[in-house]
Amino acid sequence: MARVRSVSGKALLLLVLFYLALPVLVVVAFSFQEANRTGLPFEGPSLRWFDLVVSDDAFRNALFATLKVAAAASVTATAIAFLGALATARGHLPMPGVVRGAGLLPLIVPPVFIGFAMLIAIDEFNITPSLFTVYLAHTLVTLPLAWSVMLARFDGFDFSVEEAARDLGAGRLKVLSRVTLPMTWRSIAGATLISFAFSVDEFVVTNFVIGNENTLPVLIFSRLRRAVDPSINAIATLLLLTAILAGILAWLVMRGGKDEEPDFDADSNGAVDRPAGKESLVV
Amino acid sequence: MDHRLGGREGILNPELRSRLSAIGLASPLGLLLLALLFVPLGIGLWYSFRQGSLYGISGGLSFDNYSEVLGRETFWKAIRTSVLFGLATAAISLVVGFIIARYVRFEKRTLAKVAVAVVLLAVFGGYLVRIYAWRTILGESGVINSALTTSGLLDEPLSWLLFSPTAVVLTLGSIYAPYATLIIMSGLESVRDDEVEAARDLGASPFRVYQRVVLPLIGRSILLAFTLIFLLAAADYVIPPLVGGPDTQMVGVLIANQFMATGDIPLGAAYGFVTLLLLVFFGTLIWAAMRVCGLLPKGAR
Numbered sequence: 171m172a173r174v175r176s177v178s179g180k181a182l183l184l185l186v187l188f189y190l191a192l193p194v195l196v197v198v199a200f201s202f203q204e205a206n207r208t209g210l211p212f213e214g215p216s217l218r219w220f221d222l223v224v225s226d227d228a229f230r231n232a233l234f235a236t237l238k239v240a241a242a243a244s245v246t247a248t249a250i251a252f253l254g255a256l257a258t259a260r261g262h263l264p265m266p267g268v269v270r271g272a273g274l275l276p277l278i279v280p281p282v283f284i285g286f287a288m289l290i291a292i293d294e295f296n297i298t299p300s301l302f303t304v305y306l307a308h309t310l311v312t313l314p315l316a317w318s319v320m321l322a323r324f325d326g327f328d329f330s331v332e333e334a335a336r337d338l339g340a341g342r343l344k345v346l347s348r349v350t351l352p353m354t355w356r357s358i359a360g361a362t363l364i365s366f367a368f369s370v371d372e373f374v375v376t377n378f379v380i381g382n383e384n385t386l387p388v389l390i391f392s393r394l395r396r397a398v399d400p401s402i403n404a405i406a407t408l409l410l411l412t413a414i415l416a417g418i419l420a421w422l423v424m425r426g427g428k429d430e431e432p433d434f435d436a437d438s439n440g441a442v443d444r445p446a447g448k449e450s451l452v453v
Numbered sequence: 454m455d456h457r458l459g460g461r462e463g464i465l466n467p468e469l470r471s472r473l474s475a476i477g478l479a480s481p482l483g484l485l486l487l488a489l490l491f492v493p494l495g496i497g498l499w500y501s502f503r504q505g506s507l508y509g510i511s512g513g514l515s516f517d518n519y520s521e522v523l524g525r526e527t528f529w530k531a532i533r534t535s536v537l538f539g540l541a542t543a544a545i546s547l548v549v550g551f552i553i554a555r556y557v558r559f560e561k562r563t564l565a566k567v568a569v570a571v572v573l574l575a576v577f578g579g580y581l582v583r584i585y586a587w588r589t590i591l592g593e594s595g596v597i598n599s600a601l602t603t604s605g606l607l608d609e610p611l612s613w614l615l616f617s618p619t620a621v622v623l624t625l626g627s628i629y630a631p632y633a634t635l636i637i638m639s640g641l642e643s644v645r646d647d648e649v650e651a652a653r654d655l656g657a658s659p660f661r662v663y664q665r666v667v668l669p670l671i672g673r674s675i676l677l678a679f680t681l682i683f684l685l686a687a688a689d690y691v692i693p694p695l696v697g698g699p700d701t702q703m704v705g706v707l708i709a710n711q712f713m714a715t716g717d718i719p720l721g722a723a724y725g726f727v728t729l730l731l732l733v734f735f736g737t738l739i740w741a742a743m744r745v746c747g748l749l750p751k752g753a754r
Contacts, residue, residue, distance in 0.1 A: 180564070183556045186549045186630075187568055190575040193586030193627060196596060197579075200589065250481045257478035262471040269479060272486055278681065280688035280732070282705045284490065286712050286725050290500050291493035293718070310489040313482075342474075367577045374580070374691060378712065387581045394585055394695065406582040417577035 194410065201403035219404035229405060232384040235301055236370055236412075239385060243308035244316070244365035248358060250309075251316035256350070259324030273317035276310050284311065285378030292379060299381030307375045312365035319364065319424075323357035356423055363420035367413040386412075501722035510719060518723035528724070531704040535728075536735055538622055538703060539687030545626035546633035546682045547675065554637040558644070572638075575631035584695050587624045591615040591696070616698035624696050625686045632685075633678040640674025641667070676743055680736045687732055704728050 202215040223229050251273065257263050258270060276284065288307055292299055335349045336342075351358075373387035380388055386409045393399050502514040522528055553572060557565045575583075590596045591614040598610035614620065644667055652666045668675070690705030697703075708728060711721025 179552075179556065179560075182552050183564070183568065186552050187571045189549065190627060190631060191571050192590065193583040194574060194578045196589055197582055197586045250485055253478040254482035257475040260471075260475060262468075262475035263479055264472070264476075269482070273482060275486065276490060278684070279490070280684050280705075280729075282688050282690050282708055283494070283725055283729055286708060286721060287493035287497040288489065289712055290497045290718060290722060294496050294500075306489055310485065313485065317482075371577070371579055371581075374689075377691075378709075387579075390581050390585065391691075394581070394588075402585060406579060406585060410579050410582055413577045413579065414574065417573060421573070 197403055197406045198410070200400065201407040203400060203403070219401050220408075223401050223404040223408070226401075228384065228389060229386075232386050232389040233408070235383060236385040236387075236409075239301055239305050239308055240366045240369035242305050243312055243369045244362045246305075246309045247312045247365050248316040248320070248362045251313060251320040251361060252354075252358060255317065255320035255324045258321065259327060260329055270321065273321070274314045277314035281311065281374040285375040288375070289378045299379050299383075301380075301383050303379040303381070304376055304383070304385065307379050308369040308372055311372060311375055312368050315368055316361040316365050319357055319361040320354075323354055327353070356426065360420045360424035363416045363423065367416035367420065370409065370413045370416065497722045498726060500719050501726050503719045505717040505719040518720050519727065521720065522723050522727050527702070528704070528707060528727075531702050531707050532728070532731060534700075534702060535687040535704040535732075538618070538625060538701075539683045539732075539735075541622045542625040542629055542686035543633075543679045543683040545622070546630040547637070547679055549626070549630040550633035550635075550637040550678060553634050554641050557638060558641040559649075572631050572634050575627070576635065580628060581691070583627060584624055584692055587620065587627070587696055588615060591620050591623075615696060618697070618701050621693055621697040621701045621703075624692050625689060628689075628692070629682045629686050633682050636674050636678040636681070637671065640671035644670050672743075676740060679743070680739055683739060684732055684736055687735075688728070 201219055202217070203219075254269070254273060258266050263269055284307070288303070289299075292303055297303060331353070332345050332349055335345045340348065371387060373391065376385060376388060377391065384392070386405060390402055390405055390409070393402050393405075499514075500510070501518055502516070504511045504513060504515070504517065553568050557568050588595070592598070593610045593612055593615065595615070597614060598607075601607040602610055648666060648670065649662060652662045657665065687703070688705045689703065690709040693701045693703040693706050704724075705728075708721055708724045711717055711724055
């Protein structure tokens with residue numbers, strides 16, 4: 171009986187994993203297809219579409235724009251989240267519960283509403299939609315990710331260490347640079363990388379505020395509406411690679427120990443290792 | 454050194470000082486939310502009461518846009534579709550999420566690590582990319598159809614695979630289920646082994662353990678996942694036009710079209726705010742229903 175249960179549990183698991191992984195696998199596989207279509211039988215493998223894509227100026231510009239926006243937005247969002255979470259966890263802030271929730275708001279409000287509201291505001295203030303407005307939008311929508319990672323970090327932070335440094339005569343900036351930052355750099359790097367990966371892929375809000383520029387998802391969208399174009403597979407694969415690399419990097423850096431603190435309750439209940447903070451993507 | 458120590462305690466009392474510095478540290482967060490979320494939504498709300506025409510937007514405020522939105526049959530049809538698809542997506546996401554999270558939490562095998570990797574791959578793995586993939590999979594000359602026809606199982610490709618309600622819900626599910634999985638995983642994390650073992654020692658069957666111990670303990674995560682996925686899926690405006698057909702007009706598309714195609718911005722804003730209100734209403738309804746059904750008892754995490 172127990173054996174049957176465990177086998178059927180495994181079959182179910184494999185089925186849902188297949189459901190989640192299938193689309194990604196299909197896109198990656200067909201980016202290596204030789205033929206000018208995306209169906210079976212598979213012909214290849216070939217790097218034909220990658221060759222075409224990397225020598226395409228539209229692709230290069232979009233890639234560069236995507237990386238620029240993602241770098242700027244993820245750093246800004248993480249810096250803001252760092253300061254806010256530090257203040258919230260230290261406990262001198264009025265209404266800390268409200269502040270905690272507020273940082274998650276941009277995740278809870280569906281992006282279509284954020285998108286059209288920003289478009290109207292841009293219009294009202296006579297700002298031209300550009301990569302700068304995309305940067306602002308991405309800072310907003312990646313904030314909740316950075317926020318939950320930084321909050322999780324500072325909730326487990328021993329603030330008496332900061333106090334000790336101050337009692338020994340260190341000024342505010344020195345405490346920050348010599349104590350707080352070294353103790354939290356892993357979470358900071360993780361928050362930045364997760365925000366980066368999210369920004370690289372963001373389309374729903376971007377589509378409202380981008381104007382005539384292109385990021386990779388916007389480029390893919392504009393080509394989606396044309397007839398069959400297998401170069402999309404190659405662009406998509408490269409986009410995936412960028413986001414997933416950032417994701418893996420985030421996982422590695424956050425997994426490598428809970429910053430500089432001893433980890434007393436590591437794995438006491440035998441749970442699978444998970445990057446610090448991942449479990450609190452939702453607070 | 455000494456004078457700096459003294460200066461710190463200076464004019465203001467320490468408590469007021471630390472309070473002010475905390476507010477200072479959190480102010481960028483407040484400013485960001487104010488400038489990029491609240492002010493735009495406020496301006497949007499104001500626009501929704503103005504009049505748009507081919508020649509621009511005029512200043513007079515009225516409820517005309519709202520009465521136009523509420524009087525449109527297409528709007529209510531789109532709301533029905535959105536709510537239906539949102540609920541279906543949330544349900545699929547919960548099932549997928551629970552199957553994966555349960556395995557990862559209670560079975561410590563290599564497959565559990567593979568499962569976590571797949572979920573993370575799906576979370577970071579491209580929104581548009583995966584929508585496009587489903588088109589490739591379900592399309593008339595797509596993976597399934599070309600496999601069926603070239604293998605001789607079918608003479609004609611199945612045309613109903615793509616551009617159907619099933620395709621939309623399938624795609625919505627594959628996009629949003631990974632998020633539900635993460636939420637449920639974090640919920641199961643807080644279920645302690647001894648709580649499960651205690652139930653088992655007292656003779657509860659595996660099913661009873663889930664029904665009476667695990668599910669009530671993660672009620673909050675389930676509720677959060679269901680409501681969040683419902684909101685996000687019901688408001689999606691990209692998926693329905695790309696994989697859906699004539700019967701799958703969702704409300705997000707109506708909103709986006711006002712901004713991208715038709716260009717009546719005040720009317721679009723009115724569409725947006727009515728929709729936001731209705732979705733929040735339905736979300737609250739779900740929350741209340743689940744509370745009444747006892748899915749969220751005291752002590753839920």
